[in-house]
Amino acid sequence: MRKLLNTVYITKENAYLVLENENLVCKIDNENKFRIPFDNIESIVCFSYIGCSPALMGKCVEKCIPISFISPQGKFLAKVFGETKGNVFLRVAQIDKFRENGIQLARNTMAAKFCNSVQTIKRTLHDSPDLKSDESILNTIDTLTEGIKKLMAAETVEQIVGIEGNCAHSYFSVFDKMITNKSVDIHFEYRNKRPPLDEVNALMSFVYTLYTNEFSAALETVGLDSYIGYCHTLRSGRSSLACDLIEETRCLADRFVLTLLNLRIVTAKDFDKQISGAVWLNDDGRKKVISKWQDKKKTDYMHPYLKQKIQFGLIPYVQSNLLAKYVRGDIEEYPCFLLK
Numbered sequence: 001m002r003k004l005l006n007t008v009y010i011t012k013e014n015a016y017l018v019l020e021n022e023n024l025v026c027k028i029d030n031e032n033k034f035r036i037p038f039d040n041i042e043s044i045v046c047f048s049y050i051g052c053s054p055a056l057m058g059k060c061v062e063k064c065i066p067i068s069f070i071s072p073q074g075k076f077l078a079k080v081f082g083e084t085k086g087n088v089f090l091r092v093a094q095i096d097k098f099r100e101n102g103i104q105l106a107r108n109t110m111a112a113k114f115c116n117s118v119q120t121i122k123r124t125l126h127d128s129p130d131l132k133s134d135e136s137i138l139n140t141i142d143t144l145t146e147g148i149k150k151l152m153a154a155e156t157v158e159q160i161v162g163i164e165g166n167c168a169h170s171y172f173s174v175f176d177k178m179i180t181n182k183s184v185d186i187h188f189e190y191r192n193k194r195p196p197l198d199e200v201n202a203l204m205s206f207v208y209t210l211y212t213n214e215f216s217a218a219l220e221t222v223g224l225d226s227y228i229g230y231c232h233t234l235r236s237g238r239s240s241l242a243c244d245l246i247e248e249t250r251c252l253a254d255r256f257v258l259t260l261l262n263l264r265i266v267t268a269k270d271f272d273k274q275i276s277g278a279v280w281l282n283d284d285g286r287k288k289v290i291s292k293w294q295d296k297k298k299t300d301y302m303h304p305y306l307k308q309k310i311q312f313g314l315i316p317y318v319q320s321n322l323l324a325k326y327v328r329g330d331i332e333e334y335p336c337f338l339l340k
Helices: 056-062 088-127 135-153 157-173 199-222 240-261 285-296 312-328
Strands: 006-010 015-020 023-028 032-038 041-046 068-070 074-081 271-273 279-281 300-302 309-311
Touching: 015 041, 015 056, 015 068, 041 199, 056 074, 056 088, 088 135, 088 157, 088 240, 088 312, 135 157, 199 240, 199 279, 199 285, 240 285, 240 300, 240 312, 279 285, 285 312, 300 312, 309 312
Parallel strands: 006 041, 041 068
Antiparallel strands: 015 023, 023 032, 068 074, 271 279, 300 309
16 A cells, blocks of 8 residues: 655745755745655645745656645646656556546546535534434435436536536535534635635635645556546646546545534634635635644545545545556446545
8 A cells, every 4th residue: 555655835935945965945034944855755735936946846856746836825826747657558548438438437426426425414414413404404415316316317528517516506505504613703605716705615725726736646646647537628737637536535625624614723813805805714724724634634534445444645546546447447447435
């Protein structure tokens, strides 16, 4: 099993990363803040506008350590990645397989997403029994369940995307009720992205960015092209396949967001509101989220297909590896991640 190493998050906007021997060194105002050996690093996520030295980027390329550049507000900007593992034939097989079985993959992925969304809601009902008779929540569960049946009859990706949009609208219509600790004084009305207009959307988008980035790096690690997907529209600069795979595990990110809010780990003071109406996590908020995200990645999950416990942080790699096995023909069907 692959070993989970450290993802280094650089949150200071004035931080600059350099290479010193076999170490990554972070400098702020020409002062060394920390030093980490490369053998302990799996990836680097940089929220700094200053960036890093060419020598450091060259070393990361040599060691296949991806560097992702993200704006302080959480918008993905660019990625530096080393030589692709695997071979060109795997990527040719990926294109052929997606063209041949893309609709079935999309059906299964969205069905897994709906199943896991139902489990996320039921987890809230278990923790808050007073919501078990809430009509809107029960209607959402019915909508998601019915959505799975509709997916099986869908004949095009466009139809699948339409069903997903309807189910997502129903799911997010009750998301505010899953924020059960009302003392957090944060409310959610509807999902908006560019830009997020409230604290929950800002937090959700930030976590989704972190998780999508990890799926993208995992796909490249196993030799798949993260930009060629089977459900999300191909778009220059977008990791469409990472966006596809994250759908089935998006529930884990949602559960993480709910935990941060219900335990008051993140509160209204961790956000800044812009004149334009956009809401972003501030520096303290980002540090809190990243710290808890790193802790989350070390927790164990029973993988439904492998039938063994793996660390949360390895889920993107395991699912990417399973997809690669499917593309190569080692397994007959790609096993989506399903919560039990």
